[in-house]
Every structure is written in C-alpha cells, then in structure tokens.
Amino acid sequence: MNKPTVRVIGGPTAALDYAGSRVVLDPTFDEPRTYQSGPVTATKLTGPHTPEDLDQVDVVLVSHEHHIDNLDISGREYARRAPRVLTTAAGAPKLGPGAIGLRPFEHTEVGGIRVTAVPALHGTPEIGVVNGPVIGFVLEASGWPTVYVSGDNASVDVVAVVAEQFPAIEIAILNLGAAYIAVRGDGFLTLTAELAARAAALLGVRAVVPVHQDGWGHYTEGADDVVRAFAEAGLTDVLVDLRPGEAATV
DSSP: OOOOEEEEEETTEEEEEETTEEEEESOOOOOSEEEEETTEEEEEOSOOOOOTTTTOOSEEEOSOSSSTTTSOHHHHHHHHHSSOEEEETTTGGGSOTTEEEEOTTOEEEETTEEEEEEEOOOSSHHHHHHHOOOEEEEEEETTEEEEEEOOSOOOHHHHHHHHHHOTTEEEEEEEOSOBOOGGGOSSOSSOOHHHHHHHHHHHTOSEEEEESOSSBTTBOOOHHHHHHHHHHTTOTTTBOOOOTTOEEEO
C-alpha cells in the first residue's frame, strides 16, 4: 500500500500528495489582516507556510467558498488558476470554469482518484443551516489508503454517517479548532479536540492529521489541546501532530 504525504500550510490549508496527484485543501494564503463581512469580524493572526512548489497542483478541494477563513482573497485567486476545483454545488459558479460542484455522495474522477463529496455540519443543526452548505471529501485510489477530509464539520453524528458509507477509511484530515463566533450563535462551528478524539475512535483510522487549529482569532483551541485530548483518549499513536510548515508521510 502506497502512503500519501501531507504538508500543513496553516489554518485549514494543507497539500496532499496522493496517487500521483497533488491535492490542495481550502487554500488560505493571505498575510495577517482583519476581514469584515456584515456583523462578522474575522482576524487572521499568522501568514501561511507555503512551499515553493505549490503551483504544481492537480486539484483544489474547497469545503465551502463563502467563509474567509477557508478561502481567503489570495486563496480564491489560487483556486481560480487551478486546473480543477471541487466544491459545493452553490459555490462552484463563483470559482471559475475549472470548478465542479458536488452534493453529498456525488463523486468525480481526478487522475486516478475517485473524489466523493460527503456531508458536513458547520455548527449545531440550527447554526449550520444559517452558515450555508459545506462538504467534506473522501479520496479513493487503487493501491492507496482511503482518506477522509472533514471540511468544517462540528458533528460526530455526521462523521458516523461517513464512516458507515466508507468503512475502509484509514486516514482522516480533520478541521478542528473549536471555532466560535458569537454572532453566529451559541455553539462551536468545528470539532473540539475532545470530539476529534471521539471521531477518530469512531472511524477506526490509523492516522489523524489535524488542520484548521491555528492562525485565526476565532479558533478557541489549538494543537496542544488536541495532543492532550488524544492522549487522554489513549489515541496518541493515531495523532499525526503537524504544525504549520511541517510534513509527514502517513
């Protein structure tokens, strides 16, 4: 079985070398700044750790394009230059002619990879409806482990649905950070560290790579919280603790 390589770039952004293709997740390449969208203020605290060869990309996976911390200004420009973008059905028309919109459990092929969109709930059920559509992705390729990319999902119940549909998942790239924006409502918008450990146990994966846990002011938990939660759950061996700028073959 071949092994993919994951490079963590910062925020939700990572590059995945998988089945002969380079896959970039939720590109965010702006330097630190503050953004205003209606009543929501989002502050980016750190810039990206961007590899020099990142222009060599085969597909960009955008879990949702309407929140700045998952697709910032530079990230949107990058996605529009990419040969292929996969995102939500609502978001695809905004990302250029190379974008394909997928609804949950729809799939497409990229090189030798079958990419299936899977559900995500961006907050509590009540908050998620207001936050708009979000998807995750499952990647499958012959001779390669199945990879789950959660997108901005806050629900372990949703993870259970994905696990039931894809029991062969071996690697999970999870958006964490316990994101919280008061004007959105009283609930976390992404998984907490404790819920991430529960999700890992439920999936039965051999490796979890956390992303979306650094670099933005509305992330209320960081990598050290995840390390503690996985240790308390007896899952230290499952956690691939990468910080921005680091990479691992998993």
